[in-house]
Amino acid sequence: MEVKVFERLPNPIILKKLMKIQASLNLILCQEEWLCYHSFIQDWGEGICMAKIDNGAGDHLIILFSHEGCIIKGFDHESELSPYAQDEHKVWQGIYDDVPKELLNLLEDEAIEKDDVTFCIWRKNSDTSWHKGKVEIPEGESDGSDFLLGCIYQTPEEFAAFAADYFELPLSIEAVAKMYTDCPVTEEIISHLNPGCDVKEVLQVIKELA
Numbered sequence: 761m762e763v764k765v766f767e768r769l770p771n772p773i774i775l776k777k778l779m780k781i782q783a784s785l786n787l788i789l790c791q792e793e794w795l796c797y798h799s800f801i802q803d804w805g806e807g808i809c810m811a812k813i814d815n816g817a818g819d820h821l822i823i824l825f826s827h828e829g830c831i832i833k834g835f836d837h838e839s840e841l842s843p844y845a846q847d848e849h850k851v852w853q854g855i856y857d858d859v860p861k862e863l864l865n866l867l868e869d870e871a872i873e874k875d876d877v878t879f880c881i882w883r884k885n886s887d888t889s890w891h892k893g894k895v896e897i898p899e900g901e902s903d904g905s906d907f908l909l910g911c912i913y914q915t916p917e918e919f920a921a922f923a924a925d926y927f928e929l930p931l932s933i934e935a936v937a938k939m940y941t942d943c944p945v946t947e948e949i950i951s952h953l954n955p956g957c958d959v960k961e962v963l964q965v966i967k968e969l970a
Contacts, residue, residue, distance in 0.1 A: 766881045778914065784939060802970075813908065821908045829883050833872065839904045854893045860884060881909075920936050
């Protein structure tokens with residue numbers, strides 16, 4: 761039986777750490793914070809953290825972590841499931857139908873743009889696996905989940921390959937690997953990854969993500 765991409769996601773605790781790591785690496789490699797591909801806001805709301813992946817081409821992944829669990833909202837602007845691809849401009853049937861209310865409520869903030877969605881994935885803290893809405897996807901079409909969830913790089917090698925292309929910077933796998941462990945981020949590691957950045961300023965911003 762084929763294992764779907766969302767089923768390979770780590771549990772919310774590990775996922776949160778992973779998103780912080782990738783956000784930290786983006787801050788080191790990208791001088792313009794608004795251009796960062798991966799970002800993380802520790803205090804998005806009361807007891808809520810937010811991670812975001814934005815490829816700058818109209819596609820995004822928003823991950824909200826709360827005391828109740830985690831919810832992931834994805835939007836692939838080229839998907840036939842997009843509200844903008846339909847005359848009614850409605851959320852595709854089934855995407856949000858089975859989401860627990862306490863997690864669905866996390867998407868109500870206007871900045872989240874709840875209706876800009878082509879797939880939704882969630883996991884309550886009491887769950888042992890991730891869940892996805894029962895959605896009928898037209899033959900030959902995609903909801904964008906494989907593509908966008910694939911932008912969560914679970915190994916240093918995957919991130920380094922992405923960064924070499926996106927940031928056009930050759931990276932030390934060793935330095936990236938240190939970021940992927942519980943090793944404290946130091947000025948030395950930051951300098952090794954990007955000698956051209958303001959090391960002290962970047963380190964201070966990264967500390968605020970902890």
